[in-house]
Amino acid sequence: MKKLNLAVIASLLVVAVSPIMYSLNANAADKETINSVATLRDATPIDVQKEPNAIPKVVNKDIKQGRNYPMQPPVIPHTTRSYEVNKNNNKCMSCHSRHRTEKTQAPMVSVTHYMNRDGNFLAEVSPRRYFCNQCHVTQLDAKPLVENTFTDMHSLMKEKSKANKH
């Protein structure tokens, strides 16, 4: 009788645990596909140190790049190595501020940078817009790790009107 009880408990346990085990296995499989997508480590096993990729160069062509949507902060088309933006100085503003653009021929930071949150214009760049690199970044000459499927509004509208014509 005792033996029968044990057998019942064991079989119940097997029934209860097997789906969990199965799902664990499935998770591992999923993880594998996730890991194969893209990281800087590629598919290097966890216990192996990967030879690091070469550091890509900063794009320094001084050619304006397009914006993907109207509110996108423009990207920086030049190197900014050791440009100081701190409590004391803002190196970016030594070219891009209103009173420097004539000499430097750099684009002036947009007028919104001089506005405070109430929409009043200040004489200097507003403190909340002071740290340029919060929004504006240089670009590296590198291949994207993950494909980007972003489509901007204009392309969408164009596609739609094309579809309507047919």
Next chain:
Amino acid sequence: MKNLLKIGWQTVRKPSGYYSLGALVIGGFIAGIIFWGGFNTALEVTNTEAFCISCHEMEDNVYEEMKTTIHFSNRSGVRATCPDCHVPHAWTDKIARKMQASKEVWGMLFGTIDTREKFLAHRRGLAENEWRRLKANDSLECRNCHNFDYMDFTEQSERASYQHSTALADGEKTCIDCHKGIAHQLPNMKGVEGW
């Protein structure tokens, strides 16, 4: 005792009365080599980076800041040491600068900038000294390595070649006017022209 002093004084006053002319000439010549050589060697020792950063004021502040800049680490492995930029290379100018440096010895002895806070408080003044010197000699210490005549504008970025072929070429600006703080961090630049 009095006699000894008298003989000593007369030897100094009229050495040729006591030593042969040949010995005096040769002795003077050798002594000259030793003194001049010694002076020059000592001068050159003070003109090395190792000497500069033997004071913690230099090692912990300006030297540490320089390490991340292009004048310390770059693709071609050519690097500038402290005296390359901060001591004139021509002899007379170098001696003049060395005499000024006696004030820096004073500052070191009395701890004028012996903490980071004190250094930061003095930074604007110290930087202005260097800007003034480089402005006055048309950035000579930059030009010891960066020769305008051999600049290839086509190798420069568009912005750089524009500025170098206009403002720098016609002498309106000199290197330091734009390239401030390239090897060290900047002080507060409020009121500095071009900022």
